[in-house]
Amino acid sequence: VTPIHPLTWTEDEFANFGVTGQVTSHRYHELPLFDRDTLIDLLDAYPRRHLQAFTMGENPCLNDEWRCVDIDPTTTGDELWRAVMNGRLWLNVTHIGEHSRPFADVIASMYRDLGHHCPHLENPVPNYSTLLISSPGAQVYYHLDAEPNMLWHMRGRKRLWIYPAMDTQFVPQEFLEDIFAGEIDENFPFDPAFDAQADEYLLQPGDVASWPHNGPHRIVNVDLNVSLATSYYTPSIYKRQYVQLANRFLLRPLKKMVSYLR
Ligand SMILES: [Fe+2]
Numbered sequence: 157v158t159p160i161h162p163l164t165w166t167e168d169e170f171a172n173f174g175v176t177g178q179v180t181s182h183r184y185h186e187l188p189l190f191d192r193d194t195l196i197d198l199l200d201a202y203p204r205r206h207l208q209a210f211t212m213g214e215n216p217c218l219n220d221e222w223r224c225v226d227i228d229p230t231t232t233g234d235e236l237w238r239a240v241m242n243g244r245l246w247l248n249v250t251h252i253g254e255h256s257r258p259f260a261d262v263i264a265s266m267y268r269d270l271g272h273h274c275p276h277l278e279n280p281v282p283n284y285s286t287l288l289i290s291s292p293g294a295q296v297y298y299h300l301d302a303e304p305n306m307l308w309h310m311r312g313r314k315r316l317w318i319y320p321a322m323d324t325q326f327v328p329q330e331f332l333e334d335i336f337a338g339e340i341d342e343n344f345p346f347d348p349a350f351d352a353q354a355d356e357y358l359l360q361p362g363d364v365a366s367w368p369h370n371g372p373h374r375i376v377n378v379d380l381n382v383s384l385a386t387s388y389y390t391p392s393i394y395k396r397q398y399v400q401l402a403n404r405f406l407l408r409p410l411k412k413m414v415s416y417l418r
Pocket of ligand 1: 299300301373
């Protein structure tokens with residue numbers, strides 16, 4: 157089956173996918189699926205239990221200002237869109253592939269293409285996809301995701317910083333282990349000095365951003381933004397997960413015991 161919009165990347169871009177931070181292009185944003193009115197209709201009918209709204213402050217260091225916002229079950233799609241347009245909201249439309257057949261087809265198409273052109277991904281299996289609709293100026297704090305993921309950008313512009321992955325200067329080892337163990341969420345301390353070593357991008361509709369697994373990143377929107385975030389699993393990702401869990405639950409207590417006995 158041919159992907160809906162086959163990716164026309166260079167061989168190097170396919171080979172670097174998930175290996176280095178990079179922004180390449182796609183054409184999924186041209187689908188009517190991402191038109192304003194279609195998105196409003198989607199929001200209108202969307203199961204409220206799978207809609208999440210958050211708000212946040214402006215300082216990228218104060219990640220405890222990230223707050224969940226209740227959505228009144230009677231709120232219409234149009235009201236949600238206007239709230240995002242005029243407020244400071246981050247709307248996660250979760251389980252999108254389960255509730256929308258056209259989105260399921262888009263996600264399957266993306267992974268068909270990636271699986272075909274990126275043998276190093278070892279036939280990635282899509283795990284979790286979320287449509288993100290977010291306000292002008294909204295931000296996502298410095299964080300890393302336990303699963304490998306990517307961001308397909310559809311509407312608006314956003315600034316993205318990608319920081320070196322698996323570098324304890326940016327992510328202390330114990331934070332990484334705690335994230336895999338589910339003991340803390342995915343945010344951890346940010347120092348603005350980190351930006352000097354980050355790759356910074358201004359994402360436009362039709363860009364897809366990817367980065368190495370566990371690479372820290374953060375986002376600040378310019379306009380109202382619509383993006384699709386998708387994550388995946390491969391056999392080697394499971395192995396990495398088990399290694400980090402072993403570090404957390406076997407190695408860490410063992411190290412403590414050894415230092416105690418000394
Ligand atoms: Fe992320």
